[in-house]
Structure formats: structure tokens, C-alpha cells
Amino acid sequence: MAAETPPLPQPPCVAPDWALFLDVDGTLLDFAAAPADVHVEPGLVDALAVLHRRLDGALALISGRTLAQLDRLFSPLKLPAVGLHGLEQRDNGHLDLHRRAPALDAVLAAAQALAAKYPGALAEDKGTTIALHWRGAPAAEEPLHEFATSALIDLPGYHLQPGNSVIELRPDGAHKGAAVLSLLAHPPFQGRRPVFVGDDLTDEHGFAAVASHGGFGVLVGRRQPSAARYALHDPEAVRAWLDDAVAIAGDEQRRRDDP
Structure with missing residues (x-):
């Protein structure tokens, strides 16, 4: 009988030198029976906005959804984002889209x-x-x-x-890992330690991409095998992890304001 894979440890707190790549469904958001039925928890948009500023813009959504869907979900926030697992990409206002096949x-x-x-x-x-x-x-x-x-x-x-x-x-030819590598080649992501958080098989490309640049993956759930180094139990744990980072950012700001 094969030995059970030991659970992965929890990730460290978000650091200001990271480039943070976040999957959406099953990572930031709980699954729903249909994609249109997902719910964005109160406070999540604000938390993402704070961390986007703390990371000097180096926070991106990497999703199987379209960019238009992501913008509706997280409105009024409009983050750097990759849609359709890499077929759509927006960075610093530049938008790349693939054409629809006639068939x-x-x-x-x-x-x-x-x-x-x-x-x-x-x-x-x-x-x-x-x-x-x-x-x-x-x-x-x-x-x-x-x-x-x-x-x-x-x-x-x-x-x-x-x-x-x-x-x-x-x-063919586009996936989350390739999209992450494309973002890492340019500011504000360039030169930072990349961290990818995701739950699904499609996120394994992202885990491999960040590992190739000295970073690491964070698996949401217990799926194995995985190239991730750390894990969080579910989307609720991901949101709590992000909230902890927001709280630390607030403490740091207060210390700067009151030396």
C-alpha cells in the first residue's frame, strides 16, 4: 500500500517583493453550480485593491474566465489579468485577444x-x-x-x-504558465519573487512557471500530485490569508505615519 502524501504546509504571509498571481474560481471564490452563480465575498475587492497597491501593481488574476467576466465580478477594480487560461491578457492597459475559430x-x-x-x-x-x-x-x-x-x-x-x-x-499553445512567464518579463512583475495560488489542474502550469523563476505555488485543496510547495484548505482560507496580509500592510503604514 502506497504511503499517503503528507499535507503541504501553509504559505508564508504575502511579502512586498512578491509578484502575486491568483486563480479565481475555487481559489478566491467558492464554486457554484453554474459559473454565473458565484458570489464575491464582502471585503474581497477591497483586500485585492490594498494588496495591488502594496505590491506596486504586481498582482494579477489568472483565470479561465474572460477578462470581461473578471471585470464584472471585481468591479470597480480592474487588475492586470489573464483570461481564458492565457488566451486573453491585459497588462498596463495593453490588451491581447485570440480570434474565434470559424467552426x-x-x-x-x-x-x-x-x-x-x-x-x-x-x-x-x-x-x-x-x-x-x-x-x-x-x-x-x-x-x-x-x-x-x-x-x-x-x-x-x-x-x-x-x-x-x-x-x-x-x-493549442496557450496556458496559464505561459501567460505568467509573459507577465514576468515586464514591469511591474519583472524582478520579483513570483507566487501562484490555484486549485485546479490548469494551475499546475502556473506552479511550474513561478518555480522556474525562484518562486512557488500554493495549492488550494488537497489534490495530489502537485508542483505546489504550500497549500491552503479552501477559498475561505485563501481569503483569510489575504486579509492577514492586508492587516500587516495596515500596521506597516501606521508605523510609517507615526514614527
């Missing part, structure tokens, strides 16, 4: 017809990708997997990206 419309229509047979399942149009969700309909997992695999015939240059109760049809 995607027909594949989406077929996916939506299939998902409609399983109440709670969802075929989500994400612009350049399609995400097939079954969190609200576990019985849909196998047929959605089979559909996604067969759809690759009509989408050359695409691959399947599995996730937490979701599988995504997405273009």
Missing part, C-alpha cells in the same frame, strides 16, 4: 443541444473556447467528455483541457 459556432450549438438533455449541465460560450460543465448534473460527465473528444475533429489546432467538473475545448 466553433457549429460545435457550440451541438454542445448546447446535448447539455440541454441534462438539467444543470452547461455548454458555455467563452469566445475562443467552449467549456462543458457538469457540476450541477454529474450524469452528464461521460456524454460531455465523449462529445468534446469527437468535436476535436472539427477543430484542428484545439485540445481538451480538463478541470474541476468541466472540460474545455481550447486552442
Whole structure:
């Protein structure tokens, strides 16, 4: 019988020389049955704004959501961000977007017809990708997997990206790790110690990217194996960890104001 992997330790507190990369669903936000149903906890936007200032702008959201969705969720905050696992990227006001494949419309229509047979399942149009969700309909997992695999015939240059109760049809050559490396090549992220916090298989690319630049990953949950060095139990623990960093930043500011 194989020995159980020991739990990972909790990460140190956020340091002012970090470049902090944060996944969203399952990391900052608790999962919901459908992506549109997630809830942003009170105080989270303010905490992110404080840490963004403390890190001199070196805090970015790295998500499978679109940039437009991220901006709606965290309004009025508009952070550096990577959307669609690297297919969209915004840094210092510059926006990069990938084009939609012509065949995607027909594949989406077929996916939506299939998902409609399983109440709670969802075929989500994400612009350049399609995400097939079954969190609200576990019985849909196998047929959605089979559909996604067969759809690759009509989408050359695409691959399947599995996730937490979701599988995504997405273009080759872009992932969270590549997006992180792109951000690290330029200010305000350049020259800082990179830290990536995420929960899903798609975040392993991010963990590897920050490790290659002297940083580390923080896994949310207990999924193993993982390239992360540290772990936090769930999104609530992530939010508490960020709140601790905000409190320390406030103490430091008070000491500067009252020498």
C-alpha cells in the first residue's frame, strides 16, 4: 500500500517583493453550480485593491474566465489579468485577444443541444473556447467528455483541457504558465519573487512557471500530485490569508505615519 502524501504546509504571509498571481474560481471564490452563480465575498475587492497597491501593481488574476467576466465580478477594480487560461491578457492597459475559430459556432450549438438533455449541465460560450460543465448534473460527465473528444475533429489546432467538473475545448499553445512567464518579463512583475495560488489542474502550469523563476505555488485543496510547495484548505482560507496580509500592510503604514 502506497504511503499517503503528507499535507503541504501553509504559505508564508504575502511579502512586498512578491509578484502575486491568483486563480479565481475555487481559489478566491467558492464554486457554484453554474459559473454565473458565484458570489464575491464582502471585503474581497477591497483586500485585492490594498494588496495591488502594496505590491506596486504586481498582482494579477489568472483565470479561465474572460477578462470581461473578471471585470464584472471585481468591479470597480480592474487588475492586470489573464483570461481564458492565457488566451486573453491585459497588462498596463495593453490588451491581447485570440480570434474565434470559424467552426466553433457549429460545435457550440451541438454542445448546447446535448447539455440541454441534462438539467444543470452547461455548454458555455467563452469566445475562443467552449467549456462543458457538469457540476450541477454529474450524469452528464461521460456524454460531455465523449462529445468534446469527437468535436476535436472539427477543430484542428484545439485540445481538451480538463478541470474541476468541466472540460474545455481550447486552442493549442496557450496556458496559464505561459501567460505568467509573459507577465514576468515586464514591469511591474519583472524582478520579483513570483507566487501562484490555484486549485485546479490548469494551475499546475502556473506552479511550474513561478518555480522556474525562484518562486512557488500554493495549492488550494488537497489534490495530489502537485508542483505546489504550500497549500491552503479552501477559498475561505485563501481569503483569510489575504486579509492577514492586508492587516500587516495596515500596521506597516501606521508605523510609517507615526514614527
